[in-house]
Amino acid sequence: MAQPNPHPSNNIQYDPLPLTQDQDFGNQLYNAPPSPGPGTPNFSTPRIGQHDLPSDMALPAGAGASQPRFLGAALYSEGGPQSRDSFASSQHSLHGGDRGSEYNGSVYALNDSVGSRTLTGSPYRDDPHDGYYGDNDQGHAMSPMGRSTAPKYLGEKQAMYAAPKSKRKVMILAVLASLILLILAVVIPLYFAVIRPRSNAAAGAPGSSDPAKDQDDPKSTAKPVSALVSGGDGSMVTLDDGTQFKYVNSFGGRWYYDENDPFNNGAKAQEWTPALNETFKYGIDRIHGVNLGGWLNTEPFISPALYEKYASATPPAIDEWTLSQAMRADTAGGGIGQMEEHYKTFITEKDFIEIAAAGLNYVRIPIAYWAVEVKPGEPFLEKVSWTYFLKAIKWARKYGIRINLDLHAIPGSQNGWNHSGRLGTVGFLNGPMGLANAQRALDTIRVIAEFISQDQYKDVVTMFGILNEPQGTTMGQDALSRFYLEAYNVVRAASGTGEGKGPYVSYHDGFFSRESWANVFGQADRIALDSHPYICFGGQSDAPMSSYANTPCSIWGSSFNASMGSFGLTGAGEFSNAVTDCGLFLNGVGLGIRYEGTFKGGGARVGSCDQWTDWQNYSPSMKSDIKQFALASMDALQNWFFWTWKIGNSSVSGKVETPAWSYQLGLEHGWMPKDPREAAGTCKNANPWQPPLQAWQTGGAGAGQIPAAVSSSLAWPPSVISNGGPASAVPTYTQTGPIPTLPGPTLTGTSMTATPSVGNGWANANDNAGYATEVAGCSYLDPWVNPASAAPAPLCTGAGVRREAQPVPEPTAAP
Incomplete structure (x- = not known):
């Protein structure tokens, strides 16, 4: 049993894979050693120490020193869619604390199983029924209006039996003809300008009834191409840069964007996914998502060319x-x-089109605290990434995709891995600046929550991952739970409680068991549990890809199934197709590869990575085996975000060097499913978890009821800070600084009739506490100081460490 300790890289257990020694695959025996564990002879944890790194890449020594991402630095211890109004729009869519560990490593360093327990035969979630995703709506085109003409026989009769002409009659006929022409001159423009558009809107079409026909017919009086606001498969969509792109979506999706109504939520990613102005039924509608990793928060293996240059x-x-x-x-x-x-x-607008066309309905977008603010000495590019996140909101809205915003990096680092901004130590709730860094993180969460809770954005950014992969064993589960509850209060103060009131609050499990989070927060309103199960960072094996066909079903399915029942909405915020650690920079820049025996933390060579990374020469059977693994993963995990959508090319080789991590590449070359619904039933489970979630778990009756005993036992801040001592003995900030309110997008257009409000960045006007800042006249340690450092003397502590809960805003009607 693993025990928390201040050096989480020690004694890491890795989950055993369902592989045995010398398995027979075909006519060849493969050595498939189980992942090492404390009971395994000659057990040694893949780790990295000061002596393992090149001299110019040394990690800081002392408490809280972390290994690079993926290196195991943490322990796991034990009814139809309902229509809603779009903001500022009349357009609606009517379519449809146990410490016994089952986990033993970092999400980037871990396998994910249950230690000595077996999951074989245990119930896990899948649903092979086609009706799971809801019925497909079928549109019915209106019959074209026929034209009436005078019968031929009547014309012939009039010609043969014409009456004698009279001047008086000629004058009367001329007057009548003039009146008819006058009436037509009024009625025809009225029909095309008023009656026909209203008819289309009443029929549920947000734009022209047939945009393609309107474009091709030279006699059409409909809007020009540039003014079209919606379209389906095969339509031409105008991108932000003014170019046109063919929208291809064979799943019944439709795009929607009107510059005069930019916050309309009528777009729909696929026929089976509720439009943004409809209710996404969590627990019933599955999340099929993909991460946009390495975009607004860079990582070496995702964008290697950026790092190769330097x-x-x-x-x-x-x-x-x-x-x-x-x-x-x-x-x-x-x-x-x-x-x-x-x-x-x-990442560009075309990526969002492709994501919807791939059958995916969600994106998880990692961003860093420097999207909000930085302090002097921090070299990050401040605030610029936020302007691109605003573009992501616009593109997601345009193509009907929901966003899970993930706070991937916070001051001081929550895990010491390279994706947290700085490789090295854990400075969050750890060491002398641990509490001050946590205060700053809470204010970052607050500023973001106030923005995304505004009516203009809440139906697009529907989930907020408040902290990615905190190394829980460094700060302890109690301290992390207190931070989580305080962050929950911050988000709910911005958005209110109840269905549709701001985002789901997503908690990463902190590398503790999923079971240990059940009932921790009472009936908190719309919370989700996020796990990141990976297979590839334990003991390496030369077993073929075909041997992993059902591995996800046996090691993940039962646990995710159980958590859906005990905690509520549970999903995998990250997973991949990798079963080895092969790939450029995957373990970090210059740190080597376990599989090839070059890893700085040691380990024997297993083989060459060529068979895993030379995707241009994958055989049909290899592609089929990878696809089978992907389908099993999707079915076992139920609600998921693949890591990641795109891997950039190496500037040296000119190609993707980590193919197991790219959804886009897999789609293009045949090892990812064209339709993720194909995964349903892969695990062949006979006893799946049965929806729905309980009412309070989705914002219904009882939501937000957190017992006073829970609030008291998890009061903020923690009484003790890991490697820092009592909270009263470490520096803290004062809540008196100016708030860096996030701006909305700049709206532009060639035919805008008005400028819609983008909001003021602050959903709850009653939330008026200041931002965390230094106490005047006091000196503070660097936020990134080694956690083993002593607290400064004299000690400076700020007022307002125990932030008062802000009032939850009352429901207000959207304009």
Whole structure:
């Protein structure tokens, strides 16, 4: 049984895979050792220490020193859619504390099983029934209006028996003809300008009844192409840059964007996914999502070219901190502006079109605290990434995709891995600046929550992952739980409680067992549990891909099934197709690969990575085996976000070097399913978890009822800070600083008739406490100081550490 300790890299247990020694696959025996555990002879944890790193990449020593991401630095211890109004729009869519561990490593360093227990035969979630996703609505085109003409026989009769002409009659006929022409001159424009558009709106079509026909018919009086606001499969959509792109979506999705109604939520990703102005029924409607990793929060293995450019710099670029330093020093090469160029080009509007076309209905977007603010000495590009997140909101709204905003990096680092901004130590709730950094993180959460809870954005950004992968064993589950409850209160103060009132609050499990989080927060309103199960960072095996066909079903399915019943909404915020640690920079820049025996933490060579990374030469059977693994993962995990959508090319090889991590590449080359619904039933479970979730878990009756005993036992702040001592003995900030309110988008258009409100960035006007800042006249340690450092003397503590709960706003009607 693993015990929490201040050095979480010690004694890490890795989950055993359902593989045995010398398994027979075909006619060849493969050595498939179980993942090591404390009971395994010659057990040693893949870890990294000061002596394992090159001299120019040394990690800080002392308490809380962390290994790079993926290196195991943490322990796991034991009815139809309902229509809603779109903001400012009349358009609606009517379519449809146990410490016994089952986990033993970091989400980037871990396998995910149940230790000595077996999951074989246990119930897990899948649903092979086709009706699970709801009925498909079928549209019915209106019959075209026929034209009436005078019967032929009547014309012939009039010609043969014409009456003698009279001047008086000619004058009367002329007057009548003039009146008819006058009436037609009034009625025809009225029909096309008023009656026909209203008819289309009443029929549920947000734009022209047949945009393609209107474009092709030279006699059409409909809006020009640039004014079209909606379309389905095969329609031409105008992108932000003014170019046109063919919208391809064979799943019945439709795009929608009207510059005069930019917050309309009528778009729909697929026929089976509720439109943004309809209710997504969590627990019934499955989340089929993908991460946009490495975009607004860079990672070396996702965007290797950024880091390869500065591999020889002093120091070398190994995380966004050192990358930003190298860029700022390279003014001739573009300076820090290279980071914004990455934001512009790595993910674009076309990616959102492709994501919807792939049958995916959610994106998880990692962002960092420097999207909100930085302190002097922090080299990150401040606030610019937020402007690109605003673009993501616009594109997601346009194509009917919901967003899970994930706070991926906070001051001081929550895990010491490169994706937290700086590789090294854990400074969150750990060490002398641990509480002050947590205060600052809470204010970052607060500023973001106030923005996304505004009516203009709440139906698009529907989930908020408040902290990615905190290394729970460093700060302890009690301290992490207190932070989580305080963050929950911050979000709910911004948004209110009840269905549709702001985002779900998503908690990462902190590498503790999923079971240990059941009932911790009472009937908290709309919370979700996020786990990141990976297979590839335990003991390496030369077993073929085919041997992993049902591994996800046996090691993940039962646990996720149980958590859906005990905690509520549970999902995998990250998973991949990788079963080995092969790939450029996957373990970190310059840290090597376990599989090939080059890993800085040691370990014997298993084989060459070529068979795993040479995707251009994958055989049909290899692609089929990877796809089978992906389908099993999707079915076992139920609600998921694949990590990640896109991997950039290496600047050295000119190709993707970590193919198991790219959903896009798998779609293009045949090892990812074209339709994620294909996964349903892969695990062949006979006793799945049965929806729905309990009412309070989805914002219904009883939501938000947190017992006083729970609130008291998890009061903020913690009484003791890991490696820092009593909370009263470490520096804290005062809540008196100016609030860095986030701006809304800049709306532009060629035919805008008015400028809609983008909001003021603050949903709850009663939330008026200041931002965490230094006490005047006091000195503070660097937020990134080594956690083993002593607290400053004299000690400076700020007022307002115990922040008062802000009033929850009353429901208000949207304009």
